[in-house]
Amino acid sequence: MIELHDLTKRHGRTLAVDRLSFRVPQGVVTGFLGPNGAGKSTTMRMILDLDRPTGGRVTIDGRRYGQLSEPLKYIGALLEAKAVHPGRTARDHLLWLAQSNRIPERRVDEALALVGLTPVARKRARGFSLGMGQRLGIASALLGDPEIVMFDEPVNGLDPEGILWIRNLMKRLAAEGRTVFVSSHLMSEMAVTADHLVVIGRGRLLADLPMPEFIKRNSRSAVRMRTPQPERLLDVLAVAGLRHEPGPDGSYEVVGGDLAALGDLAAAHGVVLHELSPQQASLEEAFMQMTADSVEYHAGDGPGRDAAGAPGTWAAGRQQHSNAQPAAAARQEEN
Amino acid sequence: MASFPAILRSEWTKIRSVRSTIWTLALTFVVTVGLGALLSLLTNNNFTEFRRNVQTPFDATSTAFAGIRLGELAIIVFGVLAIGNEYSSGLIRVTLAAVPQRGTLLTGKAVVLGALALVVSVVTAFITFFTGQALLGSHSTTLGEPHVLRAVFGAALYLTMLCLFSAGVTAMLRNQTLALGVLVPFFFLLSPILSVVPKVKTLAHYFPDYAGSRMLLVFEEQGQPYGPWAGFAICLAWTLAALVGGALVLKSRDA
Ligand SMILES: Nc1ncnc2c1ncn2[C@@H]1O[C@H](COP(=O)(O)OP(=O)(O)OP(=O)(O)O)[C@@H](O)[C@H]1O
Ligand SMILES: [Mg+2]
Numbered sequence: 001m002i003e004l005h006d007l008t009k010r011h012g013r014t015l016a017v018d019r020l021s022f023r024v025p026q027g028v029v030t031g032f033l034g035p036n037g038a039g040k041s042t043t044m045r046m047i048l049d050l051d052r053p054t055g056g057r058v059t060i061d062g063r064r065y066g067q068l069s070e071p072l073k074y075i076g077a078l079l080e081a082k083a084v085h086p087g088r089t090a091r092d093h094l095l096w097l098a099q100s101n102r103i104p105e106r107r108v109d110e111a112l113a114l115v116g117l118t119p120v121a122r123k124r125a126r127g128f129s130l131g132m133g134q135r136l137g138i139a140s141a142l143l144g145d146p147e148i149v150m151f152d153e154p155v156n157g158l159d160p161e162g163i164l165w166i167r168n169l170m171k172r173l174a175a176e177g178r179t180v181f182v183s184s185h186l187m188s189e190m191a192v193t194a195d196h197l198v199v200i201g202r203g204r205l206l207a208d209l210p211m212p213e214f215i216k217r218n219s220r221s222a223v224r225m226r227t228p229q230p231e232r233l234l235d236v237l238a239v240a241g242l243r244h245e246p247g248p249d250g251s252y253e254v255v256g257g258d259l260a261a262l263g264d265l266a267a268a269h270g271v272v273l274h275e276l277s278p279q280q281a282s283l284e285e286a287f288m289q290m291t292a293d294s295v296e297y298h299a300g301d302g303p304g305r306d307a308a309g310a311p312g313t314w315a316a317g318r319q320q321h322s323n324a325q326p327a328a329a330a331r332q333e334e335n
Numbered sequence: 336m337a338s339f340p341a342i343l344r345s346e347w348t349k350i351r352s353v354r355s356t357i358w359t360l361a362l363t364f365v366v367t368v369g370l371g372a373l374l375s376l377l378t379n380n381n382f383t384e385f386r387r388n389v390q391t392p393f394d395a396t397s398t399a400f401a402g403i404r405l406g407e408l409a410i411i412v413f414g415v416l417a418i419g420n421e422y423s424s425g426l427i428r429v430t431l432a433a434v435p436q437r438g439t440l441l442t443g444k445a446v447v448l449g450a451l452a453l454v455v456s457v458v459t460a461f462i463t464f465f466t467g468q469a470l471l472g473s474h475s476t477t478l479g480e481p482h483v484l485r486a487v488f489g490a491a492l493y494l495t496m497l498c499l500f501s502a503g504v505t506a507m508l509r510n511q512t513l514a515l516g517v518l519v520p521f522f523f524l525l526s527p528i529l530s531v532v533p534k535v536k537t538l539a540h541y542f543p544d545y546a547g548s549r550m551l552l553v554f555e556e557q558g559q560p561y562g563p564w565a566g567f568a569i570c571l572a573w574t575l576a577a578l579v580g581g582a583l584v585l586k587s588r589d590a
Binding site for chain 2: 045048049050051052065066068069070071072077079080082083084085086087088089092093095096097099100101102140
């Protein structure tokens, strides 16, 4: 189990990680979420003892990473794509890694097969695509058959097929009882893979809770109604004791309302409706709201101005790379 | 703690699996043997012309080793690449995640690198010597002559130490382009030039290459600052200092 206690990292005047404390639960996929520059990669590097903390500590099964002998057998990590010598073959890359931790050589071929790189095992990494580099990185992480795996933005730059493959791999690893710790800046991606969620912004912990809990707390459903007779509609709603909020383009949204019941209500009172539609606030929006104050760079508008409404570059921009929840992006533009 | 033999095996796989590093070693051999052979042949064919007005005794050993200044450049590049390619590809983070004991890791790297460089250097030195002597004909010398065997082994140690020195400097600079940009001009231009400039040369005589190359001398030079073994000690001190410096940087800096 990975445990962080007041973990802090300062680079000159920037606090990359600010007194971060949490535990990565065992045997499930934990999403490590935060906008660009939140400190996800820095935290992961500190877990591996690559960056030395300015303060606090992080332990794996109660021990510092540097105290693990043959650490690849405990924890396998993918930090950046293509951290391979371009002139070395995929197989040789895994071979030296295996030898350093006394992992049997047959694991090299198993790991290559697991990520589907067997056909290019003896090709030099120079010619690998981003996706192949990513698969080789994942093969290195799985080489020691570790209890814990840690991936830093594994789907970045992958095509939909690659994204799906990684998603299923992570679920499978967790199903085998392994601890999976994966960072992302896409809520939509985490919503479909993670069982647990840790959200950070500007190096600080913003949330640490099970995924269903996050969804329950943050998904808001409403029914949108549009009518040429707004006064009559509002009267009807008031009489029925239903709370409503103004929606876009002069529409109204009844929070928690039932679609059929609202349609019946309007018909019973002879209110003409031009729209009656269910609305689901996306988790992406909830995440953006949560991290709004900690986003480093906003698109367009000056910083700090109605941050929740102004989409940060990190979410709106990247959304198109994800095949999940395209509606969320569309709705973002409307607001 | 990580097993040291495991680190050695893994570092050996790393070195042998990249062509560019192997090529620089091959180049060390080819350049040192080839240039030495060429100069020995020329010297033999034009002996009286070359030796006109020269008072010092003819040194058949150093004639055979005429190519070593270029050969040393290749082995310096080898030392730089072997350490530096970890930094150019972000591989250093993968390496340190596998072996977090940084001092042990660098020691293992230096042992593998040093052993390989030593083997190649010894082979290069002896083949250079015998080829040169074969081509020098009647002007040649033998290993049995005073100091000749020491000079041939000296050449091998010289190449090995410069390789490890460069590896240590690269570990300190953590950047292979920068390391090449510093080491190549230093050894190829700065040090040879400074070692003949009056006054400055007293300082330049303590540079690693000048000191190490004293081991190649068979005859005493006029006004030489120190003997071959003092030269060896100075060169070794530089090499160890560079490696310790590299280890300190590796241990203290974020990867
Ligand atoms: N070596 C460094 N020197 C100076 N500042 C750094 C260094 N490494 C990280 N930072 C700063 O620390 C902060 C956190 O960076 P980090 O890369 O950990 O964020 P991240 O959450 O991984 O972001 P991304 O989603 O873009 O990958 C950023 O403000 C970054 O500029
Ligand atoms: Mg990052």
